[in-house]
Amino acid sequence: MPTANQPADGKPAAPTQRTRDKAQSRTRMLAAARRMFQRHGFEAASMRQIAKAAKCTPGALYVHFADKRELLVAMMDEDFALLSAGITACASIADPVLRLSETGRAYVRFALEHPQHYRMLFMTQKPTIEPESYCEIKHGNPDKDGYAFMRETVRQCIEQGRFLARYRDLEMVTQSCWASAHGFVSLYINYGEDPWVEFGEPLAGAYACLDMHMDGLTGGEFSRLVSSQRGGNP
Amino acid sequence: MPTANQPADGKPAAPTQRTRDKAQSRTRMLAAARRMFQRHGFEAASMRQIAKAAKCTPGALYVHFADKRELLVAMMDEDFALLSAGITACASIADPVLRLSETGRAYVRFALEHPQHYRMLFMTQKPTIEPESYCEIKHGNPDKDGYAFMRETVRQCIEQGRFLARYRDLEMVTQSCWASAHGFVSLYINYGEDPWVEFGEPLAGAYACLDMHMDGLTGGEFSRLVSSQRGGNP
DNA sequence: CATCTGAGTGAACGGTGTTCAGCGAAAGTG
DNA sequence: CACTTTCGCTGAACACCGTTCACTCAGATG
CATH class of the missing domain: 1.10.357.10 (Tetracycline Repressor, domain 2)
Structure with a gap:
């Protein structure tokens, strides 16, 4: 069942609008998480704060990362x-x-x-x-x-x-x-x-x-x- | 305002039933906290777990200790x-x-x-x-x-x-x-x-x-x- | 005995990490 | 172009968390 992102033949697919958006979101979330973790430490930085800094909802973080x-x-x-x-x-x-x-x-x-x-x-x-x-x-x-x-x-x-x-x-x-x-x-x-x-x-x-x-x-x-x-x- | 525990003259009062109970509770809570902290670490050990292990409610912990x-x-x-x-x-x-x-x-x-x-x-x-x-x-x-x-x-x-x-x-x-x-x-x-x-x-x-x-x-x-x-x- | 005191209760508050049905726009297909 | 499928994301929940507080009621005090 090939997707646009990962075709069955393994060749890299042309980056669609969606994949580019997703990569961008991931980068933005990672940057926000870095700021929060470095400023407040792992425990004190919350997923809600990170989400707010990344301009998304907490649930969106779990699309890209399994957990904190x-x-x-x-x-x-x-x-x-x-x-x-x-x-x-x-x-x-x-x-x-x-x-x-x-x-x-x-x-x-x-x-x-x-x-x-x-x-x-x-x-x-x-x-x-x-x-x-x-x-x-x-x-x-x-x-x-x-x-x-x-x-x-x-x-x-x-x-x-x-x-x-x-x-x-x-x-x-x-x-x-x-x-x-x-x-x-x-x-x-x-x-x-x-x-x-x-x-x-x-x-x-x-x-x-x-x-x-x-x-x-x-x-x-x-x-x-x-x-x-x-x-x-x- | 002398209490039974600490009279104004500073002399040690005779330990009443209540003071003995309180000291016993404190000891029990501390022992439970030590078990939990050592087993799960500071963050993972919760006040509710400690309270359960000490056979009391979470609020009772705050009678003896200001916070976690x-x-x-x-x-x-x-x-x-x-x-x-x-x-x-x-x-x-x-x-x-x-x-x-x-x-x-x-x-x-x-x-x-x-x-x-x-x-x-x-x-x-x-x-x-x-x-x-x-x-x-x-x-x-x-x-x-x-x-x-x-x-x-x-x-x-x-x-x-x-x-x-x-x-x-x-x-x-x-x-x-x-x-x-x-x-x-x-x-x-x-x-x-x-x-x-x-x-x-x-x-x-x-x-x-x-x-x-x-x-x-x-x-x-x-x-x-x-x-x-x-x-x-x- | 009546009065007071204070250790302990249980419900609540605002937070936490995490889950999930559903939405809607992009992508794929005819 | 129209239709279907895909899927990143939302918003509302869930089960916890530390902490607070009005309240209770057994034991100490007078």
Whole structure:
């Protein structure tokens, strides 16, 4: 039963007035949702507010998105390209220790620039683990890709003997790298506005955490490498 | 206007039937709220569910707690006391570097032994809590406030020149210590059961993260200190 | 005993995410 | 062109949510 939008032969159909309108609506809704989510957070932003900002009724949102969470996920998919871009930019760095450090920096920059997105990805309780719907079908789980990228870099560091001898457990070291990036930014996202803790410039704090961790892993070689790089290439 | 509960002279009144009932109700409500918050999270747990679990009506909750947020705060106060007890138990350790390390270890043990408590305390998005609503007494007092205790220890480390020269910012270093403990345990609590990250023994991983961080801060002096301690006192 | 007090009730208010019969204009078909 | 089908969208609901409030009535007070 071919439709105008998706013919049976799979060839792209000529965009009709209706399909163009629908795409436009979707874009408008997504933009409105981004504004609301970033301004008020996921819970506080309501579908009615988003609908009003997108100049439609709440029900219309459900034509394009199954539920509120999918609206957020669709929104995050767009911005996730930034994290992927940052990480793939690090892939060109030859030295695995420096590459690992830069990967962490790209990671924390993403977290601090998109705190609400980061919260949804890495700080919320996953309701249920659905292996089919989440992990594989979703054009490759970006979390797993990032993790795998980091693990591969860690593997090279270990193979080249760049880490202290006691840090040989690939999974554990990879997780410690992830944790060194996640720890500070997740605390900042939760308590950055809290008067209870006086946070300074978050990026500086996050970078410092990464550096301390890298020095702990390498026995201080990381800092010496960085300063020699800086001294050698002024 | 003295009441049976709080006479004007400040002397404790004899507990009447009513005051005992009220305290009992409060305790029952708090226990029900803890169950619900830990099971479903702050947002998903509803006042109606809590009321049903506490065998009362939703309105009765508002006799004891101003709103949902205050119910959470009352619950967190109890859990914080448990955590603070574990942290301040390290106060007897003379060496501030070792004391800081042991503080971190106590922190991650609490997190891994009470993952639901920890999630509620440090991993959920909380409504902003004004300082005046919070226990002012605890805030800033190293005996009661774990963060203040850690900061005081960090201050001693800095004053004794135990950290590398570039780590002189008291707040930032304290936050990095917190982050080094929080990072791994929060990831483990979220992804420990997830099939796409293979976690090993969580306590070992968390301790390793702490050690790397301490070595990064001290330029490796921490590990040398620990091994000399171990060698000196076998 | 009469009086007062206050913990608890139950219904309501305005919000929330989500669903769905039906509308009407665009698209497809003869 | 006229007829039928398609489908994005509306508006009204549904079942919840946190919170309020007039009211009740057992226990404390005098």
